[in-house]
Amino acid sequence: MSYFFQLLVSGIVVGSVYALAALGFVLIYKASRVINFAHGHFIAIGAFTAYALSTSLGLSVWIAAVLALAFTAIVGYFTERIFLKPLVGQPIISVIMVTIGLASVFGGLIHMTPYGSGNFSLPGFLPEGGVNFAGISVSYPQLLAVVFTGVFLAAFGWFFQRSTVGIAMRAVADDQMASMSLGVSVEKVFALAWAAAGITAAAAGLIVGAISGLNLEGLVGIGLKVFPVVILGGLDSIPGAVVGGIIIGILENMAAGYLDAYIPGGGTGDVFPFLVLLLVLWFKPHGLFGTEEIERV
Amino acid sequence: MAQLSVENVTLSFGGINALNSVDIVVEPGELVSIIGPNGAGKTSLLNCISGFYHPTHGQITFEGNDLTKASPHTISGYGIARAFQNIELFGGVSVLENLMLARHTYLKYSIGAASVFYGAARRGEVENRRVVEDVIDFMELEPYRKALVGNLPYGVRKRVEVARALSLEPKLLLLDEPMAGMTLEEKEDMVRFILDILAERYTTVILIEHDLGIVMDISDRVYVLDFGMVIATGKPEDVAENPAVIEAYVGGAG
The missing domain is CATH 3.40.50.300 (P-loop containing nucleotide triphosphate hydrolases)
Known part of the structure; x- marks a missing residue:
């Protein structure tokens, strides 16, 4: 039984990272209906920026982390300004193709730095050790990962609910024409959504760095795991990102923990989330909390 | 001129x-x-x-x-305000919220003030609510104030659309x-x-x-x-x- 709970706890930890990664993805989709295939690269950019600043400039990891969040926000902002703004009003498929292209470009650029291959670990970021409760062990970095994720998600939820910019973002997501006619600058909203997505992506990258170390493939892989998460939770729902993230995290760990032994070669943990994706698309295509478009006839 | x-x-x-x-x-x-x-x-x-x-x-x-x-x-x-030919309302929220959104550019308070809903935030919200209530009264939308726009009949939604444009004064x-x-x-x-x-x-x-x-x-x-x-x-x-x-x-x- 304690094996089950151990898997459950580590599933929640991984899932909260997925939730945070999915939050940025949902922000962009909510505001602009763009599906961002370069999201995993934003995660990588954030994580490696923090790593580079703390190792080569010798900054404290905390300062490096804050700078990395800011830098990734700027990357997100300019990505929208330079590559996506000219595509406003174009078919959504062109915009998606551009984000796939951006993913390749970002990947190539990261490969040109020393961080393109190999494993790295952020230096002494979070306290060592952990707690042990009835045979289930949780490390402090894992605990803090969950706490950070909670704080980030609450902050963004509140931002959408209460701030004028957040309200403007929701309005644009609902009806662009009407929002513009009411004085909302759609351009500003899009750019802010990308900047905010950059921040949350970098935060997810930092937390991964704190609990399991950094490598490019792993970080970009999280950008792919975001797809089952948001399909399950609902593409345009922030609570959906949280619930979806945690469910996928748990399922992934359970599958790896219980099924790998019976499958030659293992790897069920990586496959399972995508099976969920297929099932959700079959039976509940709008996900758990997604908006169903209701058309009157 | x-x-x-x-x-x-x-x-x-x-x-x-x-x-x-x-x-x-x-x-x-x-x-x-x-x-x-x-x-x-x-x-x-x-x-x-x-x-x-x-x-x-x-x-x-x-x-x-x-x-x-x-x-x-x-x-x-x-x-300059506009009501659209094909209704462009925010369907998932109430009539009141649709109209309040037209006032959002007049909300000049900071995020901090908004979060505790005190001072400038409260005054701004009350002031804008008054403008919106005038419009609701003017367009005779009182019975629908809290109704979800998506559920309203077509004729009323057309009226909400005009009311929202009027809320921009x-x-x-x-x-x-x-x-x-x-x-x-x-x-x-x-x-x-x-x-x-x-x-x-x-x-x-x-x-x-x-x-x-x-x-x-x-x-x-x-x-x-x-x-x-x-x-x-x-x-x-x-x-x-x-x-x-x-x-x-x-x-x-x-």
Whole structure:
């Protein structure tokens, strides 16, 4: 039984990272209906920026982390300004193709730095050790990962609910024409959504760095795991990102923990989330909390 | 001086001119109607005035501001509001929230103040709520204040659309077929609202409408568009007798 709970706890930890990664993805989709295939690269950019600043400039990891969040926000902002703004009003498929292209470009650029291959670990970021409760062990970095994720998600939820910019973002997501006619600058909203997505992506990258170390493939892989998460939770729902993230995290760990032994070669943990994706698309295509478009006839 | 002037405006999509050297002048406090057959360019003209399209040639000015290249959110800041032909409301929230959104540009408080809902935030919210409540009262939407817009009948949603535009406290209101698809009774109500908007809220109105009986009854002046060109303009009674207008509507004699 304690094996089950151990898997459950580590599933929640991984899932909260997925939730945070999915939050940025949902922000962009909510505001602009763009599906961002370069999201995993934003995660990588954030994580490696923090790593580079703390190792080569010798900054404290905390300062490096804050700078990395800011830098990734700027990357997100300019990505929208330079590559996506000219595509406003174009078919959504062109915009998606551009984000796939951006993913390749970002990947190539990261490969040109020393961080393109190999494993790295952020230096002494979070306290060592952990707690042990009835045979289930949780490390402090894992605990803090969950706490950070909670704080980030609450902050963004509140931002959408209460701030004028957040309200403007929701309005644009609902009806662009009407929002513009009411004085909302759609351009500003899009750019802010990308900047905010950059921040949350970098935060997810930092937390991964704190609990399991950094490598490019792993970080970009999280950008792919975001797809089952948001399909399950609902593409345009922030609570959906949280619930979806945690469910996928748990399922992934359970599958790896219980099924790998019976499958030659293992790897069920990586496959399972995508099976969920297929099932959700079959039976509940709008996900758990997604908006169903209701058309009157 | 004219409040709104559209000078020599041409709007091309590829090789097709949706608008062709259109000139329109609107004085403060007027009700000006734009009529014409389907595809004549009426909505394209409104889209140019409200900044959704930018004219290929020509100039549009409103109270000394150049609108020709301005974006929609800038233009709404100058005091031009618009109700859309195909209802563009936020369906998932209440009537009240739809109208409050029109006031969001007037909310000048910081995120910090908003989070505790104190001081400037509270005053701003109360002040804007008062403006919105006036509009709700004016458009007789009291029974629907908290209703989800998506669930309201068509005629009421049309009225909410006009109410939301009014919540911006505009100086010029653009109404794109506010009576399309309405019953006779709903049309009569809408006519009464439009006349009240002119008389009580001192707002200039540009109206696109297909019901010529109503247009001829309530307009100060009428512009007739056909194939993107102004083919007639003047007082309703003059326009109604203009041979070019009759030809556009019922077709030439062979």
